[in-house]
Amino acid sequence: MGRYILKRLVSAVPVLLGITVIVFAIMAMIPGDPATAILGSYATPENVEKLNRDLGLDKPAVQRYFIWLWNMAQGDFGRSFSLNRPVLDEVLDRFGATLVLAGTAFVLCSVLGVAAGVVSAARQYGLADKAITFAVLLGISIPSFFLGMMMILIFAVELRWFPASGMWPIYGDRTVLVLMKHLAMPALALAVVATGVVARLSRSAMLEVLRQDYIRTARAKGVPERGVIWRHALRAAMVSILPVLGIQAGFVLSGAVYIEMVFQWPGVGRMLVDAILKRDILLVQGGVVLVAACYVMFNIVVDVAQSLLDPRIKT
Amino acid sequence: MSTLALLARNRLALAGLIVMGLVVVLALLTPVLPLPDPDVTNTGNRFVKPFSEGALLGTDHLGRDQLSRLMWGTRLSLAVGFAAAAIAAVLGAAVGIVAGYYGGRVDNLIMRGVDMLMAFPYILLALAIVAALGPGLLNALIAVAAVNIPFFARNIRGITVGIANKEFVDAARLAGMNDARIILGEVLPNVIPVIVIAMSTTVGWMILETAGLSFLGLGSQPPQADLGSMLGEARAALITSPHTSIVPGAMILVIVMAINLLGDGVRDALDPRLRSGALTRPMAATLVRREGPVPEPVGDDVLSLRDLQTQFHVKQRVYRAVGGVSLGVKPGECLGIIGESGSGKSVTALSVMGLVASPPGVITGGAVHYKGEDLVGAPYGRLRDLRGREVAYIFQDPLATLHPLYKVGDQLVEAIRVHHAISNKEARAKALSLLRDVRIPNPESRLDSFPHELSGGMRQRVGIAMALANDPEVIIADEPTTALDVTVQAQILSLLDTLRREKGLAIVFITHDFGVVAQLCDRVAVMYAGRIVEEGPTRALLEAPAHPYTSRLIACVPELGGGKRALHAIPGLPPAVDDLPPGCAFAPRCDKAQPACREGEIALETHGARKLRCLFPETELEGRA
Numbered sequence: 001m002g003r004y005i006l007k008r009l010v011s012a013v014p015v016l017l018g019i020t021v022i023v024f025a026i027m028a029m030i031p032g033d034p035a036t037a038i039l040g041s042y043a044t045p046e047n048v049e050k051l052n053r054d055l056g057l058d059k060p061a062v063q064r065y066f067i068w069l070w071n072m073a074q075g076d077f078g079r080s081f082s083l084n085r086p087v088l089d090e091v092l093d094r095f096g097a098t099l100v101l102a103g104t105a106f107v108l109c110s111v112l113g114v115a116a117g118v119v120s121a122a123r124q125y126g127l128a129d130k131a132i133t134f135a136v137l138l139g140i141s142i143p144s145f146f147l148g149m150m151m152i153l154i155f156a157v158e159l160r161w162f163p164a165s166g167m168w169p170i171y172g173d174r175t176v177l178v179l180m181k182h183l184a185m186p187a188l189a190l191a192v193v194a195t196g197v198v199a200r201l202s203r204s205a206m207l208e209v210l211r212q213d214y215i216r217t218a219r220a221k222g223v224p225e226r227g228v229i230w231r232h233a234l235r236a237a238m239v240s241i242l243p244v245l246g247i248q249a250g251f252v253l254s255g256a257v258y259i260e261m262v263f264q265w266p267g268v269g270r271m272l273v274d275a276i277l278k279r280d281i282l283l284v285q286g287g288v289v290l291v292a293a294c295y296v297m298f299n300i301v302v303d304v305a306q307s308l309l310d311p312r313i314k315t
Numbered sequence: 316m317s318t319l320a321l322l323a324r325n326r327l328a329l330a331g332l333i334v335m336g337l338v339v340v341l342a343l344l345t346p347v348l349p350l351p352d353p354d355v356t357n358t359g360n361r362f363v364k365p366f367s368e369g370a371l372l373g374t375d376h377l378g379r380d381q382l383s384r385l386m387w388g389t390r391l392s393l394a395v396g397f398a399a400a401a402i403a404a405v406l407g408a409a410v411g412i413v414a415g416y417y418g419g420r421v422d423n424l425i426m427r428g429v430d431m432l433m434a435f436p437y438i439l440l441a442l443a444i445v446a447a448l449g450p451g452l453l454n455a456l457i458a459v460a461a462v463n464i465p466f467f468a469r470n471i472r473g474i475t476v477g478i479a480n481k482e483f484v485d486a487a488r489l490a491g492m493n494d495a496r497i498i499l500g501e502v503l504p505n506v507i508p509v510i511v512i513a514m515s516t517t518v519g520w521m522i523l524e525t526a527g528l529s530f531l532g533l534g535s536q537p538p539q540a541d542l543g544s545m546l547g548e549a550r551a552a553l554i555t556s557p558h559t560s561i562v563p564g565a566m567i568l569v570i571v572m573a574i575n576l577l578g579d580g581v582r583d584a585l586d587p588r589l590r591s592g593a594l595t596r597p598m599a600a601t602l603v604r605r606e607g608p609v610p611e612p613v614g615d616d617v618l619s620l621r622d623l624q625t626q627f628h629v630k631q632r633v634y635r636a637v638g639g640v641s642l643g644v645k646p647g648e649c650l651g652i653i654g655e656s657g658s659g660k661s662v663t664a665l666s667v668m669g670l671v672a673s674p675p676g677v678i679t680g681g682a683v684h685y686k687g688e689d690l691v692g693a694p695y696g697r698l699r700d701l702r703g704r705e706v707a708y709i710f711q712d713p714l715a716t717l718h719p720l721y722k723v724g725d726q727l728v729e730a731i732r733v734h735h736a737i738s739n740k741e742a743r744a745k746a747l748s749l750l751r752d753v754r755i756p757n758p759e760s761r762l763d764s765f766p767h768e769l770s771g772g773m774r775q776r777v778g779i780a781m782a783l784a785n786d787p788e789v790i791i792a793d794e795p796t797t798a799l800d801v802t803v804q805a806q807i808l809s810l811l812d813t814l815r816r817e818k819g820l821a822i823v824f825i826t827h828d829f830g831v832v833a834q835l836c837d838r839v840a841v842m843y844a845g846r847i848v849e850e851g852p853t854r855a856l857l858e859a860p861a862h863p864y865t866s867r868l869i870a871c872v873p874e875l876g877g878g879k880r881a882l883h884a885i886p887g888l889p890p891a892v893d894d895l896p897p898g899c900a901f902a903p904r905c906d907k908a909q910p911a912c913r914e915g916e917i918a919l920e921t922h923g924a925r926k927l928r929c930l931f932p933e934t935e936l937e938g939r940a
C-alpha cells in the first residue's frame with residue numbers, strides 16, 4: 001500500500017507540471033504588454049521596470065516559464081500589488097476558510113447524494129424514487145448563488161436561525177458551534193448541485209449492480225433486503241461512485257467562489273474574484289495554481305481509497 | 316419507434332420542450348414587444364414593487380423596468396449559453412474526431428492535453444481565462460466554451476475510435492477517398508447523435524456558468540445585463556427588495572430546469588440502452604400473480620413442483636419460460652433437469668425460491684411445495700428465512716456469482732450468520748470446516764482470499780461450501796460445472812455425490828449435458844420449450860430414450876462428462892417461447908413428426924416409472940397408466 005501511494009504521488013508530478021503549463025499559457029494570452037497588464041493601475045514606470053526584471057518579462061516565454069516554476073518551487077509566488085504582500089501568504093491565510101467550506105460541502109454531497117441514490121434505486125419507480133428524482137432535478141438546475149441568496153432571505157432574515165454572512169461573528173467566541181452555525185447555509189448551498197449529480201450517478205450505478213449475479217447469490221443465501229442493498233450492492237456500486245465523488249470535490253472547491261461571494265466567506269474564491277476585478281494577475285495565478293494542486297492531491301486520496309475498496313486493482 | 320415519438324411520450328421532456336420553446340420565442344420577440352427601454356434609469360422610481368401600475372415586475376435599484384430587463388437579460392443569457400455550447404461542441408468535436416480518427420501519437424498527445432485540462436476544476440479554469448482576457452461578456456463566453464471543450468473532445472473521440480475501425484471506413488479508404496471526405500461523409504454523421512446528447516446535457520450548465528461569471532461581475536458589464544449580472548446587481552438590496560433578486564434568479568432556474576428535462580428526454584430517446592428499459596432492478600422476490608387454483612401437496616417429496624408456470628412480461632409480449640412443470644425430489648435423491656439453453660430449466664430452478672428477476676419475471680400459476688408448505692404463495696419474510704437455510708443454490712459461474720469485493724471467508728460467515736445468531740468467531744470456525752468439507756487445500760489462508768484470487772475450480776468449491784453453510788435439505792445446482800474444464804468438472808461432481816451420500820441431501824441438478832447426468836443423477840427430466848417432455852430413472856432413459864429429443868441429446872454426448880461440445884449437433888434452433896406452435900413444440904426439428912403432432916395439446920403420460928410427451932416415441936413404453 002505504501003508503495004502504491006508513493007507511485008501515485010510520483011505520477012501526480014507530471015499532472016502538477018501540466019497545470020502550471022496551462023496556467024502559464026493562459027496568462028500568456030494577456031493582451032498587450034504583460035507588465036502593464038499585471039500592474040494595472042499600479043503601472044508606474046518604476047514598477048513596470050522592476051517587474052520586468054523580477055519576472056524576466058523581456059525573456060522568451062519558455063525561459064520565463066522555468067523562472068516562474070523555479071520561483072514557485074522555492075515558495076515565491078510573487079507579490080500581490082493590490083494587497084502589497086506576498087501572494088503565498090495571502091492565499092494560505094484564506095485557504096483554511098475555503099477548505100472548511102468545501103470540505104463540509106463535500107461530506108454533505110457524498111453522504112446525502114449516495115444515500116438518496118441508493119434509496120431511489122431500491123425503490124425504483126416508487127414514491128420515494130419519484131420525489132428524489134424531482135428534488136435532484138431541482139437541485140442540479142438551481143444556481144447555487146441564487147439558492148444561497150434565497151436561503152439568506154428565509155433562514156437568516158425571516159426565521160433568524162442562522163447568521164446571514166461571514167465565518168465568525170465580529171464579537172464573541174470562536175467555538176466550533178459558532179462556526180457550524182455560520183457554516184450551515186453556505187455549505188448546504190454549495191453542496192446542493194453536487195448532491196444532485198452524485199445522487200443521479202449513484203442511482204444508476206446501483207441499478208446496474210443490482211442486476212448482477214452476485215446480488216442474486218446474496219438473496220439466495222437469505223440475506224435480508226436491507227443487507228442486499230447496503231452491504232452487497234452499495235459496496236460494489238461505490239467502485240463507480242467514488243471517481244465521481246473525486247470530480248465533485250473539484251466542483252465544490254471551485255464552486256465555492258459563488259458561495260463565498262454570497263455569504264461573505266473569507267476564502268480563496270472571493271480573493272480570486274477581487275483579484276481579477278483589480279487585475280492583480282500574480283495573485284490570480286498563485287491562487288489558481290494552489291487550488292488546482294490541492295485538487296490533484298485530493299484525487300490521489302480518492303485513488304488510494306479506490307484501491308482499498310476494490311481488491312482487484314493492482315497496487 | 317422514432318426519436319421524436321419517444322420524446323413526445325416522455326411527458327416531462329415535453330413539458331421542458333414547451334417551456335423552453337416559449338422562453339425562446341419570447342426572447343426572439345423581445346425587440347418588437349412594447350417594452351420600456353431596459354437601460355433607462357429613473358432614480359425617483361426605485362424598487363417599485365411587482366404588480367404595480369406600469370411596472371408588472373417592479374423596478375430595480377436604478378428605477379429600471381424589471382420586466383423589460385428580464386426579457387432582454389434572458390435573450391442575452393440564452394444567446395451566450397447557446398453560443399458557448401455551439402463553440403464547445405464544434406471545437407470539441409473537431410479535436411475528438413481528429414484524435415479518434417488518426418489515432419496513434421496524435422491521439423496520445425491530444426488526449427494527454429485533454430486529461431490535463433480535466434485535472435482542473437473547471438470553474439477555476441474559467442476564472443483563470445477571464446483573469447487573463449479581462450472581465451467582459453465575450454470573454455466569459457470564451458472561457459465557458461473553452462473549459463467545456465475537453466468534455467466534448469473525450470466523448471466524441473471514444474465514438475470516433477469505434478467508427479474509424481469499421482469496415483465501411485476501411486472500404487472508403489481503399490476506394491481512394493481522402494481523410495477529409497471520409498471524416499465529413501462517414502464519421503461525422505455517426506457522431507452527430509453523440510454531439511447532440513452531449514450538447515443537450517451541457518447547455519444548461521453553460522447557461523449557469525455564464526450567469527455565474529456575470530453574477531461575480533466578470534461577465535456582462537453595465538448597463539448591459541444578462542440574468543446573472545441582474546442577480547449580482549440586485550444582491551446589495553436582497554433584504555430590502557428581494558423581488559429584484561427573485562425575478563432573474565427564478566428565470567435562470569426555469570430555463571435550466573426546462574433544458575435539463577429536455578436533455579434527459581433527448582438522451583433517453585437517443586441512447587439505445589435506456590430505450591430497451593434494461594435498467595430495471597430485480598425485486599427481492601419474484602412477482603407472483605397466480606391465476607387458477609393452487610395445487611395441493613401430494614406424496615412424500617421434500618420438494619415438489621406442481622404445474623409451475625413462470626413467464627416473462629416484456630412490454631406487450633409474454634414469454635412462457637416455464638409452461639406447467641411438475642417435478643419432485645426425495646431426501647437423498649438427485650434429480651437432473653436437462654435441456655438446451657432457453658428450455659426453461661434454469662428459470663424453473665430459480666422459481667423455486669422466487670429468484671427469477673422481476674421485472675420481467677412473473678410466476679403465474681402452480682405451486683412449489685417444500686415439506687408440504689407452498690412457497691409460491693409464501694410471504695417474502697418466510698421465503699427469505701428458507702433461502703439458504705433449507706433450500707440452497709449453487710450457481711454456474713462463481714466468478715460472477717461470488718461478490719467480487721468481499722473475502723471468501725466473510726461471504727461464508729455472512730451466509731451462516733444470516734440464519735444463526737452466533738458470534739463472528741464461531742461462524743469463522745464453521746466456515747473453516749466448510750472449506751475443509753469441500754476439500755480446499757490450505758483452508759485457513761483461503762478464508763482471506765478474494766474470489767478473483769482463486770482458480771475456477773476452487774471458486775466453485777467455495778460456492779458449494781456456501782450452499783452447505785446451513786446444512787440445507789435441498790440443493791439446487793444450476794449448471795455448476797459448465798464453466799469448468801473437464802478434470803475439475805469430474806472432481807466437483809464426485810464431491811457433490813459424496814456430500815449427498817454423507818448428508819442425505821436432495822439435489823436438483825440443472826445441466827445441458829447427459830454425461831453429467833449419467834454420473835450423478837438418479838432420475839432425470841428432459842425439458843423442451845418450457846415443459847417436460849420425458850422423465851424417468853437415469854439408467855432406463857439412457858438405455859432406451861423414448862422421446863426423439865432425448866435420444867438426440869444422448870447422441871450428442873461425445874464421451875461421459877465431455878463438457879461443452881454437447882447439443883450443437885441438433886439441427887435447428889429451440890423455438891421462441893413467446894410464440895409456441897400448437898401441438899408438439901419439437902415438431903419443426905423432429906424427423907418423426909406427423910401432421911397429428913401439430914394438431915393439439917400432447918399430454919405428459921405416465922408409463923410406470925417413466926413419463927413421456929410424444930405421439931410417436933422411439934421406444935414403446937410399457938404400462939401406460
Ligand code: SF4
Nearest residue numbers: 899902905912929930
Ligand atoms: S410428438 Fe411428434 S413431433 Fe413431437 S417429438 Fe413426438 S414424434 Fe416428434
